[in-house]
Amino acid sequence: MSAPVAPFPQVDHQRAVFADGLALDCGMAIAPLAVAYRTYGQLNAARSNAVLVCHALTGDQYVAEPHPLTGKPGWWESIVGPGKPLDTDRYFLVCANVLGGCMGSTGPQEEMTDAAGRGLGRPWGTDFPNITIRDMVRAQKRLVEHLGIGRLLAVVGGSMGGMQALEWAATFPDAVFAAAPIATAAYHSAQNIAFHEVGRAAIHSDPAWRGGRYWEEGRVPAQGLSVARMVAHITYLSEQALTRKFGRRLRGAPTLTFLEDVFEVESYLRHQGSTFVRRFDANSYLTITRAMDYFDLAAEHDGDLAAAFRGTATRFFIASFSSDWLFPTAESRAIVRALNAAAANVSFVEITSDKGHDAFLLDEPDFHRALGGFLAGCADRLGV
Amino acid sequence: MPEAPTDRHHDDGHPNGRPNGRPGGRPAPRGGEIKYVAKNMRLDLRLIAEMIPSGATVLDIGCGDGALLAHLTAEKGADARGIEIDMAQATQAVAAGLAVIQGDADHDLAFYPDGAFDYVVLSRTLQAVERPREVLRQMLRIGRHAVVSFPNFGHWLLRWQLLSKGRMPVTETWHREWYETPNIHPCTIRDFFDLCRLDGYEVVRWLAVDDRGMRAPWTRAPRLANLFGEQALFLLRRG
Structure with a gap:
């Protein structure tokens, strides 16, 4: 953690x-x-x-x-x-x-x-x-x-x-x-609701979320919100775009060492997750994803x-x-x-x-x- | 199988709709340029435009870059909309501010309500759709009138080529080999009259025209028109 x-x-x-x-x-x-x-x-x-x-x-x-x-x-x-x-x-x-x-x-x-x-x-x-x-x-x-x-x-x-x-x-x-x-x-769609639910589950499962009352302790469920963002970010990109941007490249290494290897795409998603928590509120994320899921014109x-x-x-x-x-x-x-x-x-x-x-x-x-x-x-x- | 008009098909066509757009990829008109386009609009489109009264609601199926729509909107105050199968042409038309959707005659007409339009136009495309009879039926369901133009497979040159060479005709109008043409349902003027009779459509007006869209003089003699007309243009009404 x-x-x-x-x-x-x-x-x-x-x-x-x-x-x-x-x-x-x-x-x-x-x-x-x-x-x-x-x-x-x-x-x-x-x-x-x-x-x-x-x-x-x-x-x-x-x-x-x-x-x-x-x-x-x-x-x-x-x-x-x-x-x-x-x-x-x-x-x-x-x-x-x-x-x-x-x-x-x-x-x-x-x-x-x-x-x-x-x-x-x-x-x-x-x-x-x-x-x-x-x-x-x-x-x-x-x-x-x-x-x-x-x-x-x-x-x-x-x-x-x-x-x-x-x-x-x-x-x-x-x-x-x-x-x-x-x-x-x-x-x-059901698929989109499903992805949202994964994101919400990540937030709910972060101990720092504290049933939504994280504001009492002056901290945020950064881990859960960050995982939610990572999952969502995958859905925003295509397979071709991921391949074009990252392929199977490793961060700072030409080949696999089987030790501390980090694929570029992993590093990218972590970055997306960690920067997101500095500008977005977890309870807002729960509220707005729910509103989208409700939508059926x-x-x-x-x-x-x-x-x-x-x-x-x-x-x-x-x-x-x-x-x-x-x-x-x-x-x-x-x-x-x-x-x-x-x-x-x-x-x-x-x-x-x-x-x-x-x-x-x-x-x-x-x-x-x-x-x-x-x-x-x-x-x-x-x-x- | 032969090929439809050369000016329509400057690259590979699509198997189930208008093979391609209007000639030369000319940009659709914007604002003050309308007159320039109207003056230079393809002749057969001008003949079609003449059949459509002011203020009509119009759907142009296979509208290309929207030259006819722009003309009808600017010159006749029409509420004109289009369907175009080619995405680049549809994008160009939309970028010119025209109400065009990417779609095709075989699959998208069924979604329009009965009597939604005064006129539904299908120019030089009937021979390339999957189900021409169904497309016509849909046109006269959603429109009170249908304007249909198609290349005439009864033209004497085609008959002569088939008779003398024993091979599929290849002419300026029908210039692609049988195995790669998108024009899967060619017909003659007499065939088209028969279909109108069969399905109970009233032929309000019809013309035989040459390949550049100039009127030909055989309107009173369908058999002669069928022999000498390169293109046919029909205005139909539900019977």
């Missing part, structure tokens, strides 16, 4: 706080509701150029600027910026930390409140209610209204962010001119995915990546077919890439061209 790891330092995040709180799908309500967010670019006079970016499971609102904890570049800087597909010279970009997250929005790490909204002097921890993707979207809707935006030009997101984009279009169709769910699915509409979109005027851009086995193309095609059945306006491309699920975050020129062209076409139509 490695040495105890202290929680990551708290930093100030830009936040909007809603005293009246939010009613959740589980029947509970949380008050007050805090939504931490970042914006890039300028909202135009007509308030018609706002694009909401939804982040993935372990992402956050720091899309296109250095991360306040790690100092690393924003997670989608390949796409967001002046002259880029999400052009900050043309669009007003908004990204919120999801409900249940750990970068300033209401979540397990924030102070628990009672029914009257009074602080209880302790974090929510595992007492944080079970939330859904739709709850996350409702929280974002509050932020968008707070910023004075009646209708978003677009909602864009990959992976869990794509689930949110789908949910936005289904729940608030009049508030979304265009939706771009990328590398995602309309429900979380068709089930919210009596089992008919097309019913979620019937009569919609929203324009859709669906993209998948050929080597993504976590959210394979077949899942995207199922969304496209449901949208066709609903007579919706939809564009769909499968991008050829060997980078696996992570491809949506990486430099994929065809993807960038297609997404950028789609958004520009929508903006032209709205006169943005």
Whole structure:
């Protein structure tokens, strides 16, 4: 067992706080509701150029600027910026930390409140209610209204962010001119739930987790959270990508010695695990993976995915990546077919890439061209 | 087996859909460039565009880089959408802001609701699909009209080659060998009339055209059109 790891330092995040709180799908309500967010670019006079970016499971609102904890570049800087597909010279970009997250929005790490909204002097921890993707979207809707935006030009997101984009279009169709769910699915598959459960089991089995009350001792279940991240990271890459990046190479040795050999891929995963615990809260990880597992958009509409979109005027851009086995193309095609059945306006491309699920975050020129062209076409139509 | 129009097939085709996209990989139009493209749009696409009234909802199956969609959107205010089997062409069309999905005629039409479109277009692709009769049936289920163009296998040159040489014809239009052509269901103009009769489709208009899409003068004489027309263009309605 490695040495105890202290929680990551708290930093100030830009936040909007809603005293009246939010009613959740589980029947509970949380008050007050805090939504931490970042914006890039300028909202135009007509308030018609706002694009909401939804982040993935372990992402956050720091899309296109250095991360306040790690100092690393924003997670989608390949796409967001002046002259880029999400052009900050043309669009007003908004990204919120999801409900249940750990970068300033209401979540397990924030102070628990009672029914009257009074602080209880302790974090929510595992007492944080079970939330859904739709709850996350409702929280974002509050932020968008707070910023004075009646209708978003677009909602864009990959992976869990794509689930949110789908949910936005289904729940608030009049508030979304265009939706771009990328590398995602309309429900979380049994295989994906299974991988999440391995991650959760790793956290639960870390003695430092202490039934979720690790905050009492001022340390975090670093070992469990790190293993969860390692497992998840394998699912984000393809076999070809792992082979290309690492193959069977050893760290610091040309051949096997049968002593202290470490394969490059092992070293990489350990690094991913150990850096992750310095910026992510274990209880948040449990809460958000659960929300993804709950997600089944068709089930919210009596089992008919097309019913979620019937009569919609929203324009859709669906993209998948050929080597993504976590959210394979077949899942995207199922969304496209449901949208066709609903007579919706939809564009769909499968991008050829060997980078696996992570491809949506990486430099994929065809993807960038297609997404950028789609958004520009929508903006032209709205006169943005 | 012979080959379909040369301008369509500048590289290896796909066995179950439009073998390839529109000529030359010309980028689809954006914004102010629309007129340039309309002027230079392939002639048979212009003939198709003439059949479609303003403001129609249109599905173009095998839309290539979306030249017809861009034209119909810009010039006729149409709500025009497309399906393209070739991923590079579909990506190009989407990047031009057009509502195009990657997919194919044999497998994706079944997912559209009845009567979703005023016009469903299938240009120079019917001969390359797995089940042409089913594709036509789907087109007239999801659309009130179908616009279909195909290369005419009854053209005199093909007949002459088969008669004189005893081998599968190879012409400018049908230029691939029988063992590698994607065009698995060639038909003649008279064959197509028969299928329309069999399945109860009303032929609203039809044209025989030459390979460059210029109108040929045999509209009143199907037998002559079948002999001299290189391409056929039909506007159908559910009977």
